[in-house]
Structure formats: structure tokens, C-alpha cells
Amino acid sequence: MRPLSFEVDGWIILVGALAGAACAVPGSWLLVRGRLMAGDAVTHAVLPGIAGAFLMTGSRDPMVMLIGAAISGVACLLLAVLLERTLRVDKGAALGTAFTVFFAVGLVLIVRGADRVDLDPSCVLYGALELTPVDRVDWFGMDLPRALPILTTTLVACALASFLFFKELRLAAFDPAFANAIGARPLVMDLLLAALVALVSVAAFESVGSILVVALLAALPAAARMLTNRMGWILVIGPLLGAVAAVIGHASAILIPPLVSATATDTSSAGAIAVASGAIFAVCVALGPEDGLLPKLARQSRLRLRIAREEALAQLWRARERETPLEVASLLTLMDQSALRRRTSRGALRMLRTENHVSCDDGIHLALTPTGAVAASQIIRSHRLWESFLASRADIRPDHVHTTATLLEHVTTPELAIRLADEAASTTDPHGHSIPRAENPTQD
Amino acid sequence: MTLIHGTESSLPGLEHASDAAICVHDLTVAYDGRPVLWDIDLDFPTGSFAGVIGPNGAGKSTLLKAILGQVPTTSGRVLVHGASFESQRRLIGYVPQRESVDWDFPVRAVDVVAMGAYARLGWCRSVSREVIDEATHMLARVGMESFALRQIGRLSGGQQQRIFLARALMQRARVYLLDEPFASVDAATEQVILEVLHQLRQDGATIIAVHHDLATAAHAFDWCVLLNMRVVAAGPTPTTLTNANLAKTYGGRLTILSEAADALRAAARRGDS
Numbered sequence: 001m002r003p004l005s006f007e008v009d010g011w012i013i014l015v016g017a018l019a020g021a022a023c024a025v026p027g028s029w030l031l032v033r034g035r036l037m038a039g040d041a042v043t044h045a046v047l048p049g050i051a052g053a054f055l056m057t058g059s060r061d062p063m064v065m066l067i068g069a070a071i072s073g074v075a076c077l078l079l080a081v082l083l084e085r086t087l088r089v090d091k092g093a094a095l096g097t098a099f100t101v102f103f104a105v106g107l108v109l110i111v112r113g114a115d116r117v118d119l120d121p122s123c124v125l126y127g128a129l130e131l132t133p134v135d136r137v138d139w140f141g142m143d144l145p146r147a148l149p150i151l152t153t154t155l156v157a158c159a160l161a162s163f164l165f166f167k168e169l170r171l172a173a174f175d176p177a178f179a180n181a182i183g184a185r186p187l188v189m190d191l192l193l194a195a196l197v198a199l200v201s202v203a204a205f206e207s208v209g210s211i212l213v214v215a216l217l218a219a220l221p222a223a224a225r226m227l228t229n230r231m232g233w234i235l236v237i238g239p240l241l242g243a244v245a246a247v248i249g250h251a252s253a254i255l256i257p258p259l260v261s262a263t264a265t266d267t268s269s270a271g272a273i274a275v276a277s278g279a280i281f282a283v284c285v286a287l288g289p290e291d292g293l294l295p296k297l298a299r300q301s302r303l304r305l306r307i308a309r310e311e312a313l314a315q316l317w318r319a320r321e322r323e324t325p326l327e328v329a330s331l332l333t334l335m336d337q338s339a340l341r342r343r344t345s346r347g348a349l350r351m352l353r354t355e356n357h358v359s360c361d362d363g364i365h366l367a368l369t370p371t372g373a374v375a376a377s378q379i380i381r382s383h384r385l386w387e388s389f390l391a392s393r394a395d396i397r398p399d400h401v402h403t404t405a406t407l408l409e410h411v412t413t414p415e416l417a418i419r420l421a422d423e424a425a426s427t428t429d430p431h432g433h434s435i436p437r438a439e440n441p442t443q444d
Numbered sequence: 445m446t447l448i449h450g451t452e453s454s455l456p457g458l459e460h461a462s463d464a465a466i467c468v469h470d471l472t473v474a475y476d477g478r479p480v481l482w483d484i485d486l487d488f489p490t491g492s493f494a495g496v497i498g499p500n501g502a503g504k505s506t507l508l509k510a511i512l513g514q515v516p517t518t519s520g521r522v523l524v525h526g527a528s529f530e531s532q533r534r535l536i537g538y539v540p541q542r543e544s545v546d547w548d549f550p551v552r553a554v555d556v557v558a559m560g561a562y563a564r565l566g567w568c569r570s571v572s573r574e575v576i577d578e579a580t581h582m583l584a585r586v587g588m589e590s591f592a593l594r595q596i597g598r599l600s601g602g603q604q605q606r607i608f609l610a611r612a613l614m615q616r617a618r619v620y621l622l623d624e625p626f627a628s629v630d631a632a633t634e635q636v637i638l639e640v641l642h643q644l645r646q647d648g649a650t651i652i653a654v655h656h657d658l659a660t661a662a663h664a665f666d667w668c669v670l671l672n673m674r675v676v677a678a679g680p681t682p683t684t685l686t687n688a689n690l691a692k693t694y695g696g697r698l699t700i701l702s703e704a705a706d707a708l709r710a711a712a713r714r715g716d717s
Contacts, residue, residue, distance in 0.1 A: 032549060164568050171559050175545045181512045181538040182563040229595040231550045
């Protein structure tokens with residue numbers, strides 16, 4: 001294992017981070033516009049333009065490459081529209097066909113040209129991130145890796161466009177019909193977005209390769225979307241995650257292979273950054289505060305526990321009305337009818353014991369404590385109010401209302417209970433049981 | 445041609461009323477070569493609360509989109525307060541169908557309402573504090589002020605519709621075009637929308653709403669357009685919303701017209717290849 005050095009790895013990580021951040025800016029807009037596929041197409045379609053421009057001029061000047069890329073990118077989108085309109089090919093199929101053909105032509109050009117000039121197909125696909133510190137340029141008197149000023153300019157350009165046209169880009173992405181109606185020209189914003197995608201693909205493909213561009217374009221904005229509901233924050237968090245992916249990716253490309261096999265050396269940093277982007281996305285999907293899997297599971301299990309708790313209280317109240325105390329086992333059997341898992345039911349029971357709502361004085365039979373009785377009466381109240389309402393106002397047969405009322409009693413807020421009491425206007429449920437009075441006197 | 449124009453109600457002819465808020469003349473719109481609106485002549489009087497009524501596929505939304513210049517027209521022209529739509533764009537407030545946007549979009553209710561001021565703001569100008577204040581005020585007018593900072597995806601359908609209405613209010617328009625504003629909304633929302641629209645009309649605005657619910661049409665609108673690919677009848681509600689006209693509107697397409705439309709599409713397709 002080689003030690004990480006600032007002179008080499010510092011530059012590589014910086015270049016990777018800039019590429020990741022730059023790609024995430026137009027990627028965020030593509031994500032919310034639902035156009036990541038078109039972004040994917042443009043990143044591939046620029047390849048023949050880049051190769052052609054290089055083969056014709058022999059220059060690696062970024063401006064020359066950008067012009068070539070713009071020409072082939074636009075040509076590909078036009079071809080896709082042409083296929084769609086004239087031959088009535090499906091939109092996705094037209095785009096998919098057009099960009100793969102363009103990508104293939106680009107590869108053929110590069111392989112043919114590689115005989116004569118220094119252009120490496122694998123470098124185009126996977127990039128040459130490891131070589132960036134070697135390929136240097138003088139920029140305003142500073143001796144820097146060549147990719148650094150290119151990517152910095154690109155990132156600034158993307159950020160500036162997003163800042164200046166934030167409101168127009170957001171409107172065009174959210175509601176193109178309304179944008180059109182007020183003369184905000186959503187089509188111009190689509191073109192601006194396509195131009196930004198072409199720009200980042202050209203700037204980033206040399207260092208990180210065209211395959212990684214796609215990963216950076218999609219994965220990190222999607223990860224950022226899991227963390228926030230604000231467009232502005234997506235545009236900040238997405239690029240930051242891009243930079244994080246570069247650091248994690250490059251470090252693991254050097255540090256992890258030796259752990260797996262003693263003879264292994266560094267793996268491709270660009271590849272590792274793509275994997276890191278995927279990993280970051282996976283973490284955000286798992287932990288995202290609103291739609292994340294783990295918070296969602298936690299919310300669901302809290303809800304199930306609450307329902308089980310209320311169900312247990314209700315059953316104990318009914319047992320007290322029947323004057324037949326329940327044992328733990330028979331209570332659990334009764335709760336099984338509400339499709340509750342045994343584990344949840346037991347958990348709810350433990351909770352009620354620690355809350356001091358339920359006591360078990362003789363070690364066998366369960367009983368409601370005074371505070372437990374108050375809580376139980378309010379659940380029974382909303383259950384029986386619903387039964388009464390459903391039977392008297394919604395004309396549902398009395399023997400049908402129990403199941404529905406069991407569902408509704410758990411979602412009844414105090415405000416809803418007040419309205420329900422007014423509507424139901426009854427002191428007994430359809431089965432003749434009395435409806436407990438409201439605990440809060442204002443509800444009576 | 446008697447099939448198209450031969451209705452007994454007050455169909456406007458070539459001479460259009462000069463006080464019309466929206467004047468549609470000989471408009472034909474085709475999708476994919478197949479006409480969905482034939483030779484539409486319509487005047488919406490200034491200050492009217494007009495409903496555009498007809499069955500599914502009658503071309504109601506298409507008529508609104510054609511007025512807004514959003515669909516290419518085969519023939520005809522549209523005037524807004526006497527001049528072309530392009531020059532009068534700022535006079536129009538628009539409420540699209542709720543289904544036309546992605547409600548998971550990362551944006552808050554107040555930001556959506558502020559979009560109604562974008563045309564005034566112009567390019568590159570950011571949304572100012574005053575615009576946000578005004579947007580909050582518009583949210584209050586539709587009873588949604590406590591939801592200003594809510595992500596739009598977390599709102600109910602009726603609340604989303606009110607957000608769209610508040611955005612149209614931000615446009616400070618003289619003519620409001622609404623596409624199915626009452627579709628699948630709760631009773632409270634319908635009441636709020638009607639109140640706001642009546643208030644707008646009292647302030648001199650013209651309201652044109654696409655509507656499919658016949659039960660509420662009679663008391664909601666004072667002007668009705670019955671549409672089914674062509675104008676069946678148009679005029680004040682009491683004389684227009686008659687059983688005879690409704691039967692004509694909802695009693696199936698004019699078969700000959702539908703067949704002709706299909707033939708035109710087939711011809712257009714042959715012409716392409």
C-alpha cells in the first residue's frame with residue numbers, strides 16, 4: 001500500500017471533488033425536471049464532437065472541444081426529435097437510439113484516431129484521474145494540474161447560471177405550461193440546461209471519464225433530494241456530496257484493495273468515486289428524514305405500538321364492563337383479532353405497565369388503574385361515537401360498524417371527537433353500550 | 445355546414461362585440477392532424493363569469509390552451525381585450541389543471557404563489573420580500589395562510605387547487621382562465637374558490653372556467669358555452685343551459701364530424717411518410 005501524499009492525492013481529490021460538484025449542479029435541475037435520461041444522452045452524445053474536434057485540429061484546447069461537443073450534442077437531440085416526429089418512434093426509444101449511435105461513432109473515431117495521435121479510448125471512458133497531477137498548465141502564474149482551471153471555471157459557470165436563472169429554471173421545471181402562459185420561455189431554460197450538461201461533460205470527461213459523469217450527474221442530486229425539500233438546498237448539498245464522494249472514492253481506491261489481497265494495488269479512482277456516489281445515495285435513501293427507509297420504518301412501528309396500546313386499553317375497559325378480569329394470555333388473544341403482532345401487543349402491554357395505566361395486583365389478572373381508566377374511556381368514547389355516527393348518520397347496518405370504528409378510533413383528534421359528538425348526538429352506541437363522557441369538560 | 449352552425453341560440457357571427465374580454469374567431473385546432481375543435485366563434489363579454497361545459501374529449505382544455513397560445517392552431521385568431529394574446533399576456537391569469545404538474549417538486553406553497561409575480565419581475569430578478577409578503581396575503585385570501593411554508597406535496601388536492609388560484613391572483617389579471625378548478629376538490633375548497641372568483645368579477649375581471657359538473661354549473665356561472673368539438677350554444681346561462689342544448693352537447697358526437705376528423709388524421713399520416 002502506498003501512503004497518501006498531498007502532492008499527488010491532494011490534487012487528484014481536488015480535481016475529483018470539482019468534477020463531482022460541477023456535475024451535481026445541472027444534475028439537480030435535470031432531476032427535478034424529470035430529465036436525467038436526456039442528461040445521460042447529452043453526456044454520451046458529445047463524444048464524437050470531442051473526438052472529431054481533436055482529430056481535426058490536433059488541439060486539446062477546451063474551447064475547441066466544447067464547440068465540437070456542442071455541435072454533436074445538439075445534432076443528437078435533433079436526431080432524436082426527428083425520429084420521434086417523422087417515424088413516430090417512442091420518445092425514450094428515439095433518444096436511446098440516437099445517443100448510443102452517437103456514442104458508438106465517437107468510440108470508432110477515437111479507436112481509428114488512436115493510431116495516429118495520442119488519444120486513448122479507455123481514458124475517454126474511465127478518465128485519467130490518476131494522471132491529472134502530471135499534466136500541468138500555467139494559469140495566471142500558478143503551476144496547476146490542467147484539469148483544475150477547466151473544472152473550476154465550469155463549476156463557477158454552472159453555479160452562476162443556477163443563481164441568476166434560479167427562478168426561471170425552477171418555474172420551467174415545475175410548471176412548463178404556466179411558464180409558457182406568462183411568457184417565461186421554458187424552452188430557453190431547457191436549452192440552457194442542455195448547454196450546462198454539455199459543458200460539464202466536456203470539462204469532466206478528460207479527468208473522470210464519460211461513464212463517471214453520468215453517475216455524478218444522477219446519484220448525488222438524487223441523494224440530496226432525499227435530505228431536503230428545498231430546491232436551493234439541493235443545489236448546495238448535491239455538489240457538496242459530489243466533493244465528499246471524490247474524497248471517499250479516491251481514498252478507498254488506494255486503501256481498500258490492499259486489505260482485500262496482499263498483492264493488489266490501487267484500483268481506478270474514477271470507478272471508486274462512482275461506487276462512493278452510489279453508496280452515498282444508498283445511505284441517504286436509508287436515513288432521509290422524510291422519505292428515508294429507516295425513519296419510515298420507525299414511524300410505522302411507533303404507529304403500530306400506539307394502536308396496540310389503545311387496543312389493549314379498550315379491551316381492558318370492555319372486560320371491566322363485563323366484570324370479568326382478563327389474564328395476559330386472553331388479552332393477547334383478543335388483541336390478535338385486530339391483526340396486531342404478538343411482539344407489538346406485548347410491547348404495548350409493557351408500556352402500559354410502566355406508564356402505570358395497567359396493574360396486575362394478584363399476579364394473574366390485569367386491571368386498569370385510575371389513570372388507565374381515564375385514557376381507556378376516551379378511546380372507547382371515540383369508538384362508540386363512531387359506531388353511533390356510522391349507524392345513525394351514515395346508514396350502515398349496526399353489525400357492520402365495529403370494524404370501521406376500530407380503524408377510525410385511532411385517528412380521532414379531540415376536535416374531530418367534538419364534531420362527532422354533535423353529529424352522533426347519542427349517549428349509547430348501536431349495541432346499547434353507554435358512551436363514556438368526554439374527559440375534557442369542553443368536549444361535553 | 446348547418447351541422448356546425450345551425451343552432452338556435454345566440455351564436456355570434458363574424459361581427460364580434462367590441463367589449464368582449466376574449467374574442468375567438470374561426471378557430472380550428474388539430475392534434476396529430478385530427479381536428480378537436482372546429483371553426484370556433486366565441487365572445488366572452490367583459491365581466492362575465494363564464495363556464496365552458498361539455499363531455500370528456502369535447503376540446504374544453506384545448507380551447508383554453510389555444511387562447512393561451514399553447515397549442516398550434518390550424519386556423520383562426522384570438523383577441524384579448526381587442527389585441528393579440530402576445531401583446532396582452534400580462535392581462536391574463538391562468539390556473540392549469542392540477543394534474544399538469546409534479547406535486548413532489550421541492551418547493552413550498554408560498555414559492556408557488558410567488559411564481560404569479562415572475563412576469564412582473566422580469567428575468568434574473570430574485571423574488572423580493574414584498575413579493576413574498578404579497579404571496580402570503582394571496583394565500584390568506586384563499587384561506588391557506590397557515591400552509592405557506594408547507595411543501596406542496598404534503599397538501600391535499602383541494603389545498604393544491606387553492607395554491608394555484610392564489611398564484612393566479614398574484615398575476616393581477618383582468619381575465620382569468622381556469623382549467624377544471626372544481627375537479628375533485630372538497631366542498632370547502634369549492635366554496636372558497638367560488639367566493640374568490642365572485643369577488644374578482646365584482647372588481648371588474650372576467651372569469652372563464654372549464655367545467656364538467658352540470659349539477660353546479662347552473663348556479664355558478666352567468667354565461668355558458670356548451671362545447672363538443674364545435675360550439676353547440678353560447679350565451680347567458682338561463683337561455684343557454686337548456687335541456688335541448690345539453691342533449692345536443694352530451695348526446696354523442698356528430699358521427700360524420702368524427703369520421704371526417706379521423707379521415708383527416710389518416711391523410712396527415714400518409715402525407716408524412
